[in-house]
Amino acid sequence: MPMKYRARSRRSWAEPFKIKMVEPLEMTTREQRESAIDEAGYNTFLLKSDEVYIDLLTDSGTNAMSDRQWAGMMSGDEAYAGSRNFYRLEQTVRDYYGFKHLIPTHQGRGAEHILSQLLITPGTVVPGNMYFTTTRAHQELAGGTFIDIICDQAHDPAGDHPFKGNVDQEKLKKVIEEYGADRIPYMCLHTTVNMAGGQPVSMQNIRETTEMCHARGIPVYLDATRAVENAYFIKKREPGFEDKSLAEILKEICSYTDGCTMSGKKDCLVNIGGFLALNDDDLAERAKNLVVLYEGLHTYGGMAGRDMEAMAQGIEESVSYDHMHARIGQVEYLGELLSDNGIPIVTPVGGHGVFVDARAFLPHVPANQFPAQSLAAALYVDSGVRGMERGAVSAGRDPTTGENRIAKLELVRLTLPRRVYTQAHMDVTAESIVELHHKREKIHGLKFTYEPKLLRFFQARFEPVDSQRVLDD
Ligand SMILES: *Cc1c(COP(=O)(O)O)cnc(C)c1O
Numbered sequence: 001m002p003m004k005y006r007a008r009s010r011r012s013w014a015e016p017f018k019i020k021m022v023e024p025l026e027m028t029t030r031e032q033r034e035s036a037i038d039e040a041g042y043n044t045f046l047l048k049s050d051e052v053y054i055d056l057l058t059d060s061g062t063n064a065m066s067d068r069q070w071a072g073m074m075s076g077d078e079a080y081a082g083s084r085n086f087y088r089l090e091q092t093v094r095d096y097y098g099f100k101h102l103i104p105t106h107q108g109r110g111a112e113h114i115l116s117q118l119l120i121t122p123g124t125v126v127p128g129n130m131y132f133t134t135t136r137a138h139q140e141l142a143g144g145t146f147i148d149i150i151c152d153q154a155h156d157p158a159g160d161h162p163f164k165g166n167v168d169q170e171k172l173k174k175v176i177e178e179y180g181a182d183r184i185p186y187m188c189l190h191t192t193v194n195m196a197g198g199q200p201v202s203m204q205n206i207r208e209t210t211e212m213c214h215a216r217g218i219p220v221y222l223d224a225t226r227a228v229e230n231a232y233f234i235k236k237r238e239p240g241f242e243d244k245s246l247a248e249i250l251k252e253i254c255s256y257t258d259g260c261t262m263s264g265k266k267d268c269l270v271n272i273g274g275f276l277a278l279n280d281d282d283l284a285e286r287a288k289n290l291v292v293l294y295e296g297l298h299t300y301g302g303m304a305g306r307d308m309e310a311m312a313q314g315i316e317e318s319v320s321y322d323h324m325h326a327r328i329g330q331v332e333y334l335g336e337l338l339s340d341n342g343i344p345i346v347t348p349v350g351g352h353g354v355f356v357d358a359r360a361f362l363p364h365v366p367a368n369q370f371p372a373q374s375l376a377a378a379l380y381v382d383s384g385v386r387g388m389e390r391g392a393v394s395a396g397r398d399p400t401t402g403e404n405r406i407a408k409l410e411l412v413r414l415t416l417p418r419r420v421y422t423q424a425h426m427d428v429t430a431e432s433i434v435e436l437h438h439k440r441e442k443i444h445g446l447k448f449t450y451e452p453k454l455l456r457f458f459q460a461r462f463e464p465v466d467s468q469r470v471l472d473d
Pocket of ligand 1 (some may be wrong): 060107108109110132134135190194223225226262263264265266273274
């Protein structure tokens with residue numbers, strides 16, 4: 001099938017590295033993949049990695065580390081207390097993120113857990129620009145209720161708003177008026193917004209949002225997991241930032257907030273790790289007391305010394321313009337291949353992946369047969385490419401009513417690990433999706449055979465509706 005290539009984008013994002021070591025991949029047959037997906041209950045989370053050719057499930061912890069990071073692993077100081085790698089990481093976080101206190105955790109959710117336990121009490125509400133799965137689960141576990149205050153454009157898969165992650169300040173104002181600042185322990189600010197398709201927030205929006213909260217005594221905690229990617233979009237799209245470095249923009253974003261939770265498995269270019277960073281001395285003291293209970297002593301939290309070293313090095317590499325240009329350039333390249341060939345995707349393409357609009361892709365599959373879950377399974381069968389569902393299955397059920405939450409977007413997420421795959425892998429992925437689009441009538445919907453209570457998308461199992469297979473020949 002003819003694919004369109006654009007010489008312009010081919011040239012523009014070439015990687016600022018060369019490859020020193022390779023990891024061979026298993027190639028599978030269609031028959032093998034059909035039986036693998038059936039065994040996995042049509043849930044791509046339950047596939048074995050050995051059964052996958054191109055793994056676009058997530059960009060979380062799937063990063064390729066640099067030679068300098070690997071060298072750093074050898075200088076791990078595994079002392080129980082006061083590891084030298086902790087002090088380097090603490091200084092690096094101060095230098096680049098600007099927060100005073102560092103509490104290392106095993107990954108992002110460890111930090112979310114501690115922050116939620118410290119600040120949220122039953123009956124309180126936490127406004128945020130769209131939910132993230134683990135973030136909301138920890139807020140609910142602590143007795144809080146998450147309230148979405150993202151702008152309406154975030155729910156429109158086809159719009160071209162440059163900052164679809166923005167907070168809608170009217171919605172925020174309403175939440176504050178309705179509940180009162182006393183019942184709002186903090187506001188949770190995401191940069192870039194993962195669940196909206198990696199869409200950025202503008203600096204102006206960050207400034208105005210945090211001003212509104214602070215004027216009413218409400219602290220703002222940043223989900224800084226993808227803040228460097230957000231900084232890149234600000235540099236590219238927001239007037240006045242063209243000549244600023246990513247490091248300067250990142251520091252400015254953080255300067256408006258009171259602290260952050262971080263999953264190091266994304267921007268920080270490592271495979272495991274995270275942290276909570278805080279400015280408030282008192283709160284930091286209490287966080288250090290909690291981290292000992294749940295993660296480990298406050299100078300390692302959930303991380304080995306060597307992992308803290310690799311993360312410190314990764315943070316320095318992550319703010320390089322050349323790195324981020326190649327990273328987001330690769331995402332844009334895949335997005336262009338798909339949209340040039342008529343595939344409905346979320347636009348503009350976000351920071352960490354391309355999100356296919358499964359509702360538009362599979363108009364014959366009704367919402368209660370999970371179009372995105374079905375498309376992800378069919379894609380795997382066709383080419384061994386693993387994506388993930390971000391729609392009704394991920395949205396889960398409302399904890400009070402028990403009803404399925406209405407997912408405004410029904411997406412298949414193709415997330416690009418950082419520094420891992422080549423342009424040829426992107427071409428193979430796009431060709432498979434375009435071919436599936438041509439024969440979309442052959443894709444069948446799914447129904448639950450097992451539905452877990454919490455974060456159901458990780459473990460749920462399905463079977464095809466009215467068919468033996470999710471994708472006919
Ligand atoms: C991945 C992620 C988290 C959770 O971090 P883990 O390291 O997976 O625990 C939180 N927020 C956002 C925006 C993320 O992308």
